[in-house]
Amino acid sequence: MAEAKTVLKSKPRASKTRKRTRIQAEKEDQILEAALDVFSKHGFRGATIDQIAENAGLSKPNLLYYFRTKETIHRKLLDELLENWLAPLHEINPEGEPLAEIKAYICRKLELARDYPRESRLFANEILQGAPRIADELQDLKKLVNEKSKVFEGWIADGKLAKCDPHHLFFSIWATTQHYADFDTQVCTILGDADKCDNRFEEAAKFLDQLFVQGLRP
């Protein structure tokens, strides 16, 4: 009976049961930061734990003390990402002025691309690979998009928005805005390494505004 108390003893990993230590919080952040870099560049299979560990300034076993597997890290990054990803969509206000709402949505998406390009690329990588790990989340997105599409259809019926397929409108907005994160290398190469590249997000906002607002005017 003496060893009864050891039965429930958790494995010598960073315990998720008790409160997180200061060190745990710090190191986990370091790891996720480094992992985002690596995963967003090489995708899940192409990324290695060693690479992430080195990037985070830790030894591999030390990293694995905080996250038991490669999948765990990836999963965590995806979860954080998807939360932020849906936010701008939620903010579309059915009561607002249609073209202004769409303009604001484009603006928010473009800001995400500018401020969180690695997250955008992580997502792109996941979809490119056939979205094997985010099938469920894609269903949530589907529901939300269908909801907002109904709003758009209402606007169209009211003659406040050009007749068009809301789904494809969403695709176009996502594509054009995320392009500035996912294809940044290409964008910068083509704009040249001059001022034009530094201002690319302002210029993009201007262009997309014009394209969508004029293109969708009823």
Added chain:
Amino acid sequence: MAEAKTVLKSKPRASKTRKRTRIQAEKEDQILEAALDVFSKHGFRGATIDQIAENAGLSKPNLLYYFRTKETIHRKLLDELLENWLAPLHEINPEGEPLAEIKAYICRKLELARDYPRESRLFANEILQGAPRIADELQDLKKLVNEKSKVFEGWIADGKLAKCDPHHLFFSIWATTQHYADFDTQVCTILGDADKCDNRFEEAAKFLDQLFVQGLRP
């Protein structure tokens, strides 16, 4: 002096010097076909030779008899891809009717996305990773885009096209069309597995036409 004749003897690989055998042509095609599948899904680092070999129905050493390294296969795929990638851009006719030319260009790009989605994803993967292997080709693209941008600027000066930045116009066209290849999984999930998904390219053509033609009308 007797061994002089062996000096130039090439390694026992598929000889590129002599004319290609029937078998060589067949097997190389098989391999490239299989490799396109794997590379476009997992990127360069994430793809393995074993995977490609199995996909092609060959043993690994047999595959390596036709292509000496993983890079060789990848390089070949990229070369083929980039050739087709620039073609639609070349076809933009400076003498044509501006909006009709743009509409036709969008249509050609959309057809590429529909008919060669894996090639599009291969390219996307390469750019996502920072375009380490196609820096030169990107410079060629830059030159060509600058050339065609001049054409657009001429059209704008003539009042036949809305005032806008041609570079960002190109980005938007690339983004929206390639989206249907690169993010196909997401597109199909959101459209549902019904008819709407089957018709997605027709619907996309219709939508993009409206968006760009109306959006760019002067």
Added chain:
DNA sequence: ACTTATTTTTACCAACTGGTCAAAAGATTA
């Protein structure tokens, strides 16, 4: 100060990776 819990390191593994080699098996040609 001492006990306990957390963090880090060292040494290790089995499976996989890209790639080689030599010999066997099949085609082709003289």
Added chain:
DNA sequence: TAATCTTTTGACCAGTTGGTAAAAATAAGT
């Protein structure tokens, strides 16, 4: 049909990969 050239195979290898076990070092609570 024999000689030659091309194709395929099986055995192999060194380096990398994801991950483990146990002990050593450090930090925290009492």
